[in-house]
Amino acid sequence: MGRFTDKTVLVTGGGSGIGRATALAFADEGAIVVVAGRTEEKLAETVRLIEEKGAKGGAVRADLTRSDDVAQLIRTTVSSYGGLHVAVNNGGILAAAGPISMIDEEQFASVLTTNITGTWLAMKHEIAYMSENGGGTIVNVSSSVGPHVTVPYLGAYGASKAAISSLTRTAALEAIGAGVRVNAVSPGPIDTPMSLLPGETEEGRADRLREALPIGRVGTVAEVANAVLWLASPESSYAVGVDIVLDGGGHV
């Protein structure tokens, strides 16, 4: 407890799922947590939950595909919430599912722009600020799909996540000299709607994963948050450019 007391933490995609769970876990540890995304109501609910814990939270509406939004997000975080010590680049989409020969061009571009360009833009501004202001830690949320396992029908998503893992390693090498540690987590199927197949129920997912994964179950948002907090904290001080796969053994 208290690992992030008075530290300012930014979580993109903090209005739902893994991002919200991670934001709340940081709040439990004393952080000031800023959540960003496109949907104000979802962000406001996360802030309400943060404040319910007695912590300080803030919401900034920002579309990761828009350069001006991302620059403004970092400026607002720094000026209104006391700097930027930790950034979790979690916002992303899983669209354009389907065979490579059938993927719609616009949808393919949208996945790449949101996941790759969005993560890069966020890191661009985060690293610039942290490098000049005493360092910090960045955790990117990649995926087991793409960098670690190959799954049919998720070509655009997998390519975008492989790029995030690669960008993580490059940024880690470039930024460590300035005291900025960059790492990633790569979750397998986690208990949010994103891991449901089209039309699948939660029970159907449980049946599928009982067979498909060595651990025999879906992962929890808390299990991802735990790893993100470790990578963001001084406990992981020798971890630079690592990409922790959290997929119940699916990639082994």
Ligand SMILES: NC(=O)c1ccc[n+]([C@@H]2O[C@H](COP(=O)([O-])OP(=O)(O)OC[C@H]3O[C@@H](n4cnc5c(N)ncnc54)[C@H](OP(=O)(O)O)[C@@H]3O)[C@@H](O)[C@H]2O)c1
């Ligand atoms: N769930 C899984 O099984 C799983 C597995 C591996 C990796 N992941 C990764 O974990 C991350 C979180 O996923 P999740 O499962 O928690 O799903 P989720 O609830 O859909 O979270 C994605 C978040 O990203 C935000 N977002 C999407 N596009 C954005 C944009 N252009 N600008 C700003 N924010 C944007 C969404 O908010 P708005 O729509 O309001 O903008 C949403 O809050 C994603 O990067 C995902 O790829 C998930």
